[in-house]
Amino acid sequence: MQNLSKNQQIIFDLIDKSPEPLKAYSILFNVQKKGIKAPLQVYRALDKLVEIGKIHKIESRNAFIACQNSSCQISKATAFSICESCEKVTEINNSNLSKYLTSFKDKNGMKYNKYNLEFFGLCKKCISKKS
């Protein structure tokens, strides 16, 4: 587990303390006072942080959250729940699910080494608000 570089640490800290996924340009705005001025500086840090599994990209939202699963240092098996009303995103850490998907074989003979799963729905809070 290598140390993070300066920019990587700044950007990881921001994402890690955020209760919600952050978008790249929102990150950029927030770290400008720390000397990170250009999109590319943000994207490079994000790429690296994703690569080493410290953060995940929520593909359907183009946003990034810190990994909440101490065991997925290298994020080859990710699952999230996304509330379509309040946009709250939670990482799902369910060993039954990850076992099922990691061992899933389709008839096409492909060798999978990674998956990403996104569930959409309404979170508890938003369900009760609607009733």
Next chain:
Amino acid sequence: MQNLSKNQQIIFDLIDKSPEPLKAYSILFNVQKKGIKAPLQVYRALDKLVEIGKIHKIESRNAFIACQNSSCQISKATAFSICESCEKVTEINNSNLSKYLTSFKDKNGMKYNKYNLEFFGLCKKCISKKS
């Protein structure tokens, strides 16, 4: 099953006959001779086609493919395999998988009404090329 509008039909036909996922601006380029000149015309048709389940968006690639699964007219349960070498994308139609995921309940009490799953790996062809 309503009929498609003119633009929707043009764009669906293009995607449907493509062996690979198409990106929005590649679609735009290809339909300009048919009178569709602006990005928004493409995105509006794509939105509608996704909504009615005729096509799916491959989120990790920002690209669109025709639905290959006659039963998912409304695409609330999608799964794809993506070759990271040749970028071939295939829709997975596996009732065991879809049953498992459709009935999946996490401990967070969320009510899921949709999911999207993307597997990454190497397809048969690319595995044999490498050896």
Next chain:
DNA sequence: TTACAAAGTGTTATATTATAACAATTTAAC
């Protein structure tokens, strides 16, 4: 401990993906 490679940084410019806003037209339902 220096020299070398790998990783990271800073910067400008630009490519790619997607939506806002508004007016006009077509389609479907009554």
Next chain:
DNA sequence: GTTAAATTGTTATAATATAACACTTTGTAA
């Protein structure tokens, strides 16, 4: 036929992401 809903056309712009190049820092191994 009238009207509401959906679709189209258009210009402009917002949001997301990468290319290319020069320079600096860091780790490592001679």
